[in-house]
Amino acid sequence: MSRTLKEIYNEAVSERNKRMELAEFSSDSKLSILNGITWVVAAVIHSFETLLDVFAYDISETINRRVNGTPDYYARALLQYQKGDELTVREDGLAFGYASVDESKRIITQVSYDESSDDVNLDSKLVLKVATGEKGNLSAVDADELVQIRTYLSKIKFAGTRIEVTSLPGDLLVPRLSVFWDGAISEAEVFDNIEEQLKEYMMNVEFNAAVYVSKVMEAIRSAAHVTDVWIDEEAVPAQGVFLACHDSDGILQPMRKIARVQHTTSGYLRQSSGKDAEEQIPNFRQSLKLSVDGR
Known part of the structure; x- marks a missing residue:
């Protein structure tokens, strides 16, 4: 790691002061010619050491990327x-x-x-x-x-x-949840706001990352005019956050409730299209149960 400019300058001054032949040029003034030359040389040395640090990092990255068989x-x-x-x-x-x-x-x-x-x-x-x-x-x-x-x-x-x-079709995210909103806008607008937040959530999830129930609920709760998100244990059909994944042959499997966290099978998430094999898998709007808060 490169030294700071001040460290290099102080070391140079300390070394210079050890030489008797330079004692007559000794000065505490920052504007003296000898101190000025020392500062310039220290700046050049600092620049060189910084370049070496960058070079060492680049070489290390190149070597790590070329490790075959990993x-x-x-x-x-x-x-x-x-x-x-x-x-x-x-x-x-x-x-x-x-x-x-x-x-x-x-x-x-x-x-x-x-x-x-x-x-x-x-x-x-x-x-x-x-x-x-x-x-x-x-x-x-x-x-x-x-x-x-x-x-x-x-x-x-x-x-x-x-x-x-x-390479499998994306895992289908099914948020069967009770959502409450303040009643200030229409139900259709609430659905639009929630869908926008869920799409943003899916976009920001890293490839092959884990799906957390709390983060899905947090995404819905962040939608404008939503006041609360709740899992109704007595609701029919059962509520919770579900995933419908494909097996190794690409065949869609039944929805499974996420207890707390689960990794995706395909590596990414998407909403049910409601077509073909996905016909029985509800999309976001079909999954959510909306209610005006306080009623």
Whole structure:
């Protein structure tokens, strides 16, 4: 870590004062020629040490990113996947790459990883979750394209490494809750305000992050004119915050109530479309029970 300019200057003055041949030039004035020269030299040394700090940080970051075979290495490799392009071997034969970088072909925008193990295999398996699209509007990678992505990984992975790549439709968030509002606006406007806050919440949740019941309720409570959010234990159907997730084959499973916190299966959240397999899964407006506070 670089020294401060004052530390360098004080050390230089201290060293200078040890030399008898410079004693006759000694002065306490900050405006003396010798002190001025010392200050300039100290500033140059400080700038050089700062540059070394930046250089050391950049080198460390580069080395960390190039550690081959780590989970982070495979996650970064997936982000660099280019749809439709063929991998080529570098001239020295030590790595794969693309002939040219084309950001428009990099369809994978979100990646997370977990390591899992079972009783059959002693070695753990690296499970990579991927999604495409912008944050807040993510979707699963097409099944045919997922085959190409797995082929891409099989070419760059190290021998003996067990890797699984999954890309599932987003987990459906179902907030079955009792919501009270002040009655100052219409019910339709309250729904609009709540939906806006829930969409913002889903957009801000990190990929593959945990879903907390308290944070979902907090998002609803932050909507304009909402006074309270409550889980009615006696309500029918049962209230709470639910998730409807897809299994490894992409088949939508029944809703499950979150006790306090739960990780997403797909890595991201979305609202039910109410179509096809999601027809029986309520959207935000269908899930919430609105009441005017005090009535």
